[in-house]
Amino acid sequence: xxxxxxxxxxxxxxxxxxxxxxxxxxxxxxxxxxxxxxxxxxxxxxxxxxxxxxxxxxxxxxxxxxxxxxxxxxxxxxxxxxxxxxxxxxxxxxxxxxxxxxxxxxxxxxxxxxx
Numbered sequence: 001x002x003x004x005x006x007x008x009x010x011x012x013x014x015x016x017x018x019x020x021x022x023x024x025x026x027x028x029x030x031x032x033x034x035x036x037x038x039x040x041x042x043x044x045x046x047x048x049x050x051x052x053x054x055x056x057x058x059x060x061x062x063x064x065x066x067x068x069x070x071x072x073x074x075x076x077x078x079x080x081x082x083x084x085x086x087x088x089x090x091x092x093x094x095x096x097x098x099x100x101x102x103x104x105x106x107x108x109x110x111x112x113x114x115x
Contacts, residue, residue: 005027006027007027008024008027009024009025009027009030009033010022010023010024010025011023011025011033011035011095011096013095013096014095015087015089015090015092016090016091016092017089017090019089019090025098029100029101030098030099030100030101031099031100031101032044032098032099033096033097033098033099034096034097034098034099035095035096035097037082040078040079040082040097041078041079041082044078044097044099045075045078045079045082046075047099048072048073048074048075048077048078049074049075051073052072054072054073058100059071059072059073062077066080066081078097081094081097082094082097
């Protein structure tokens, strides 16, 4: 039996200043998109209570983003990603977090990402 495949995912993010940005997701790299407090804090964050396999390059990138060294992703790290200012222009918190197949949560709606 085969499963249908999601080939394209597009989201429109609206910032507090009324501006919008369309974000397209690579469905080959991401496997979970979370955009509500409940989904992030009750589904995504608890996943990292027991998950412990991370690539050093991903941890280095996340460490740079957070401004400190981390050796694993924890529910507290996910909470910090979710509640910190993610947009350089408006000061908005992230609209969503993307869980990659390498299991690193990322803020995929930052304005600094290429269109």
